[in-house]
Every structure is written in structure tokens, then in C-alpha cells.
Amino acid sequence: RVVFVLGQALDNTTKEQIIIEQHQYNDILQYSAIDSxxxxxxxxxxxLRWVDDYCPDAPWVAKIDDDIQVNPFNLLKYLTSRLKEESTQYSLPGGIPRLLHGRLMSWGRPWRRGKYVVSR
Incomplete structure (x- = not known):
């Protein structure tokens, strides 16, 4: 299942478009903060909270943004091999596997200017 997570829109036109999209496809999760x-x-x-509440038996969840490309075949290969082995090591009470994977870019540096800056 594909779900689009959105924050609250500031303008009425966008709000109306979101309502139309939701009624047509039933694929929008809208949370209470402004989308920024x-x-x-x-x-x-x-x-993640929605997945935990409504899809507790989903074997995998992928969070993907519009600026990310994913090869579904490679992703499936990774999930069925490496993660299957590791998920048994990290479990919640009752043996429920919970594992979050990401990639650490150790060579990365903070962005001090531009679009991606988050100040205090």
C-alpha cells in the first residue's frame, strides 16, 4: 500500500485539492503540523505512528521522498536477505522484530546556508 504523508496546507486552494485527492484515492495521511x-x-x-497503528503486520515499510530513486528489485533483495537475518536480533517484547535502517554519510558536513539549513 502507498500512503502520502502531508502536513496542513496554509492556503484554501491546496486544502481543497487535498480533500479531493483523499476522496478519490484514499491514500493521504494528514498530520496536524504545517507542512514545511x-x-x-x-x-x-x-x-511511522500510522504504520504502527494500522499496519502492525507489515513485514517492511519504506519511507521514500520525491527526490529519492529506489530500485524495487534491489530493495526486495536487501530486505529478504540482510534484514531478515538482522531483525531477529532486535525485537520488542514477545519477539516482534523492529529494526530501522538508514545510511550514515560519515563524510557529510553540516549545511550552513541554503534550503536545507535548520536553525535553532
């Missing part, structure tokens, strides 16, 4: 770059953490957590 600064609120991406809230957006991700809202999506």
Missing part, C-alpha cells in the same frame, strides 16, 4: 521543511521529523514520525 522544518517539520519533516514530525512528518516522518506521523507516518
Amino acid at each position: 521543511y522544518r517539520n519533516l521529523t514530525y512528518k516522518a514520525l506521523a507516518g
Whole structure:
């Protein structure tokens, strides 16, 4: 299943378009914060909470943005091999596997200017 996680829109035109989209496709999860770059953490957590509440038996969840390309065949190969082995090591009470994977870019540096800056 594909779900689009959105924050609240500021203008009425966008709000109306979101309502139309939701009625047509039933694929939008809208959380209470304004949809902005600064609120991406809230957006991700809202999506994970929804998955936990409504898809507790989903074997895998992929969070993908519009600026990310995914090869579904490679992803499936990775999930069925490496993650299957590792998920048994990290379990919640009752043996329920929970594992979050990401990629650490150790060579990365903070962005001090531009679109991606988040100040205090």
C-alpha cells in the first residue's frame, strides 16, 4: 500500500485539492503540523505512528521522498536477505522484530546556508 504523508496546507486552494485527492484515492495521511521543511521529523514520525497503528503486520515499510530513486528489485533483495537475518536480533517484547535502517554519510558536513539549513 502507498500512503502520502502531508502536513496542513496554509492556503484554501491546496486544502481543497487535498480533500479531493483523499476522496478519490484514499491514500493521504494528514498530520496536524504545517507542512514545511522544518517539520519533516514530525512528518516522518506521523507516518511511522500510522504504520504502527494500522499496519502492525507489515513485514517492511519504506519511507521514500520525491527526490529519492529506489530500485524495487534491489530493495526486495536487501530486505529478504540482510534484514531478515538482522531483525531477529532486535525485537520488542514477545519477539516482534523492529529494526530501522538508514545510511550514515560519515563524510557529510553540516549545511550552513541554503534550503536545507535548520536553525535553532
